[in-house]
Amino acid sequence: MMTSIHDRLTTIPMDDFALKWRFTDPKYDVLPADHLAQIQPLDDQSASAIWRFISDTDLHRDFPFKDHFFRSVESLSIGDSHGNEDEDARIRKWLYRCAIPFQQTVILSWQPTWAVITNWKLLVKYWTSFYYPISDDLTVVDESLDWSVLFFHEHEIYFGTNHPRKAT
DSSP states (O other), X not given: OOOOGGGGOXXXXXXXXXXXXXXXXXTTEEOOHHHHTTOXXXXXXXXXXXXXXXXXXXXXXXXXXXXXXXXXXXXXXXXOOTTOHHHHHHXXXXXXXXXXXXXXXXXXXXXXXXXXXXXXXXXHHXXXXXXXXXXXXXXXXXXXXXXXXXXXXXXXXXXXXXXXXXXX
16 A cells, blocks of 8 residues: 555644644634644644655746646635635635535645645635735645645635536
């Protein structure tokens, strides 16, 4: 049986994660304990391995994704979503239409030392906690690389896929 990349990653406690404040600080967001437990921060070595995995595929060689890496690429501009429930819901609906199964394990990578493993459902539900426009470029993948999401720091989200999207 082939081991997945997930099996070779080492997680750390949320308390040791540099971005824990996004999920545990009342000034930003406080996730329920059962949801917080489903976000698994990676240690520096594992986060770096994910960064190299993404880099080695040349996923972002062209912007937002390497030409012809995916059959289709869609984008969505993000308005001011801080406290704007309508905008937050619009983005959630767009992410839902990406047709990724809710329980699909996904890897989120911000930079070489910051990455987490979670599931697609939590990313969709708490996307405003995972992504901060202006400061973040956040790549989301699974190990198949049949799709990827790039939350770009200039208020844009890109979705590249080799699969059909859900109808609106």
